Amino acid sequence: MEHQNCFHCGDNCDSEQIKYDDKLFCCNGCKTVYEIFSENDLTCYYDLQASPGSAPKEIQGKYDFLGQENIIEKLTEFNDGRIQIATLYIPHIHCSSCIWILENLNKLNKNITSSQVNFGKKTVRVTYNSEKSSLQEVVLLLSTIGYEPYISLDDFKTGKEDINRSLIYKLGVAGFAFGNVMFLSFPEYFKGGEFWLEQYKHLFRWLMFAFSLPVVFYAGRDYFTSAYKGLRAGILNIDVPIALGLVVLFVRSTVEIVLNLGAGFFDSLTGLVFFLLLGRFFQQRTYSFLSFERDYKSYFPIAITKISNGIEAPIQVYDIEKGDRLLIRNEELIPVDGILINGRAKIDYSFVTGESDPINKTSGDKLFAGGKQTTGVIEMEALKSVEQSYLTQLWSNDVFSKNKEDGFTTLTNTISKRFTIAVLIIAFVSTSYWLFTDSSKAMNVFTAVLIIVCPCAIALSAPFTLGNLLRIFGKLKFYLKNASVIEQLAAIDTIIFDKTGTITSNKQSSATYDGAVLSTSEGIQLKNTLRGSNHPLSRTLYDILDENNIITLNHFEEHLGKGIESEHQNDTMKIGSASFVGYDQDTSILNTTVHITSNDQYKGKYTFFNSYRKGLSKLFNNLKTDYDLVILSGDNAGEMENLEKLLPSKTKLIFNQKPNDKLEYIKYHQSEGAKILMIGDGLNDAGALAQSNVGIAISENVNVFSPACDAILDATKFNQLYKYIKASKQAIKIIKWSFVLSFFYNIIGLYFAVTGQLEPVIAAILMPLSSISIVAFTTLATNLIGRKLE
Missing domain, CATH: 2.30.170 (Ribosomal Protein L24e; Chain: T;)
Structure with a gap:
């Protein structure tokens, strides 16, 4: 039947x-x-x-506890009363079908706005309208379609399978079986002809067969699963030749003992799986030890202003503790969950939810990490410390990143695929040869070739090289969104700099005032208007002015590239360019100026005397031989004469550029084939940073967080930019040298395998050693680069 x-x-x-x-x-x-x-x-x-x-399992009543507010609060990472976000662990995620259906949950429930799957961690991050749906409904939907979440109220991660523990179990099974099979193989090795060999050899052979079963079907299962899924998807991955070798050894050995032709290759089979798993274990331990991702998150540089005893001072976000009073300026990111204390909050949660409509909050309301304040300054009290991984998740969110070319990843995958095809051809050709010349060697040759010539080392060279350099850059205060940015940085040919706040230092600039004396109330309003802005000129002027009382403005609005305006009680004030405040008699075209009007009456202007960053001339002279250099500024041409003296003669100087003008300039030159690095302050230059091939925001302890940038450079390391770009190019050379080393290793190993001089077990030992040697080479080489940078 x-x-x-x-x-x-x-x-x-x-x-x-x-x-x-x-x-x-x-x-x-x-x-x-x-x-x-x-x-x-x-x-x-x-x-x-x-x-x-x-x-689906019987779930009626199982998730009633998800209707309790205190439990929902614990399980959701974002909850503003209208939108909730929860990350759920789904053990059943196993294939492309799972990803597809879980990322289309919005078609099953229109109140779900988005769902993103992390296949490696087996999680789905669901965003839904909590006014029309609930966490309980989401979980029930997942359970109904066969993807029941694992929910632990103490810690989601407690339910996840420990990959290392699973690997250790498999390694233990393979090691136990390998030892016993080797012991049972001794009579076969010595071939002494004693009675005990002849009398018990069948028992020994069947025992070896029995020991091999858990090795093949449990310990080695991952190789078969990976190979099967790859073939089903039309991909020849690196596990295909390994799985094929295991199958050949097992089938050949089983046929031999069934037909009484010999003892088979059970010792080689169990030893092969044991050493493959041992190599994988050491690779995981090595990778965990280097811990690129964790280090790069812990160095995340965003600063925030902490208010302590009336004194405002910048601190690193990971120093925030529960109960700290924080100052959030216009366009700043809220780094931790907290309670609004003072000010009028209008929070843009688009970084978190994807919805750009700002939400009004009043004193006492809860604010969630990831929101951006859009209407002036507010004060809040932190409810917990910062989770760096959460901030990094916002920075790396696919919603806000363009599809930038990832050449080396593609190159690695292409090489791995071609390697696998070549290995299979060589294995079959060499085996066919030995079948006709010495059939006893054919099976060993076939298996040894499949195992020894493995593109694992090639696949590891790029992530380990770029990952280690990512960690080194982080220590040196150059913070990259991900490792692929290094590759993009190595390929640029044009570098564009903003002027104010980028090549000039806010902390060392000075300004003089020319105009009518401001009244006390006007001075207080001016100071508090500047307090809410993060523009470099606003920050400079705010630091220069005398201390004044803190007041809450009725209205605050910042016009990027133009200026800011505020209202306190019935008094209005505008601060910015001459055209923004409506002053048409500006004659100071040779200086950077900020004009002020109060109640539409012109008051005066501040004239700034820029202080350029240390090492600016040397940096540009180092860059000029390899790159086209451009200064693209929103200011007037007042600093042109000074810049012409400071910078190389071929540097292009372009002024009076609005934010959109900068974006269009970059877009045009990209259409002409240029690969552009844009360096700006992260606020006015957000569009240009996003459009460029690589965007770097300069940070002077200012919490202007934008997903538009690919990297953040501490302002004190500005003069090291040339070295960082040079190091990126050297990293690409290291990857290429890794490919060369791996190629030579494979050629040598292939020679011994094809000529029948290499046993499969020895090949299994050498394969992980080759991978570890590549990891060691790339790590040492990048560490050497790091020492030169220091």
Whole structure:
């Protein structure tokens, strides 16, 4: 009798059969899931993989506890009363079908706005409208379609499988079996002809077969799974030749003992799996030890202003503690959950939810990390310390990043694929040769070739090189969004600098006032208007002015590239360019000026005397030989004469550029083939930073957080920029040298394998050693670069 399987989950339907829409289901749960998919036009889910789902479990009443507010508060990472975000661990995620359906939850429930899957961590981050839906409904929906979340109220991560522990279990099984098989193989090795060999050899051989079963079907299962999934997706991954070698060894060995032709290769088989797993274990330990990602997050440089005893001082965000009073200026990111104390908050949570409509908050309301204040200055009290991984998640959110070319990743994958094809061809050709010349060696040659020539080392060279340099840059106060930025940085040919706040230092600039004396109330309003802005000129002027009383403005608005305006009681004030305040008699075209009007009456202007950053001339002279250099400024041409003296003669100087003008300038030159690095202050230059191939924001302990930038450079390290770019180019050379070393290793290993001089077990030992040697080489080489940078 032919067995019939469930259309949804693939389980056997012999005990119970439910027919619907000419399809067979094992239970009503699977039929319900299919009905849900059909009603929402999602049946293409089944096109990605046959029987991809799992049968939903009985869940009625199981998640009633998710209706309690205190539990919802604990399980959601964002909850403003209208939008909630929760990250759920889904153990059943296993294939492309899972990713597809979980990222299309909005088609099953229109109140779900987005869902993002992290395949490696088996999590889905769901954003939904909490006014029309609930966390309980989301969890029930997931359970109904066969993706029941694991929920631990203490800690989500406690439910996740410990990969290292699983690997250790498999390694233990393989090691135990390998030791016993080697012991049972001794009589076969010595071939002494004693009675005990002849009398017990069949027992020993079947015992070796028994020991090999858990090794093949448990310890080595990951290799078969990976190879199968790769082949099903049309990809020849690096596990295909390994899995093929294991299958050949097991089948050949089993045939030999069944037909009494010999003892087989069970010692080689179990030893092969043991040493492969041992190599994987050491690779994981090495990678964990280097801990690139954790280090780079811990160095995340955003600063925030802390108010202590009336004194405002910048601190690093990871120094924030519960109960700290924080000052959040216009366009600044809220780094931690907290309570609004003073000021009028209008929070843009688009970084978190993707929705750009600002939300008004009043004193006593809760504010969530990731929101951006958009209407002046507020004060808040922190409810907890900062989670660096959360800030990094916002920075790296795919919603805010463009698809930038990732050449080396593609190159690595391409090489790995071609390697696998070449390995399979060489293995079959060499095996065919030995079958005709010395058939006893054929199986060893076939297996050794499949194992020894492995592109693992090639696949590891790029992530370890770039990852280690990422960590080194972080220590040197150059913070990159991800490792691929290094590759992009190495490919640039044009560098564009903003002027104010980028090549000039806010802390060392000075200004003089020319105009009518401001009244006390006007002075207080001026100071408090500047207090809410993060523009470099605003910060400079704010630091220069005398201390005044802190007041809450009725209205605050910042016009990027133009100026700021405020209202306190019935008094209005504008601060900015001459055209912004409506002053048409400005004659100071040779200086940077900021004009002031109060109640539409012109008051005067501050004239700034810029202080250029230390090492500016030397930096530009180092860069001029390899790059086209441009100063793209929103200020007037007042500093042109000074800049012409400071900078190389070929530097282009372009002034009076609005934020959109800068963006269009970059876009035009990119269309001409230029690869552009843009360096700005992160506020006015957000569009230009996003448009450029690499965007670097200069930080002077100012918390202007924008996903537009690819890197943040501490202002004190500005003069080291040339060295950082040079180090990026050297990293690409290291990767290429790694490819060369791996190529020579594979050629040498291949020679010994093809000529029958290499046993499969020795190949299994050498393969992980080659990977570790590549890791060691790239780490040492990048550490050497780091020492030169220091």
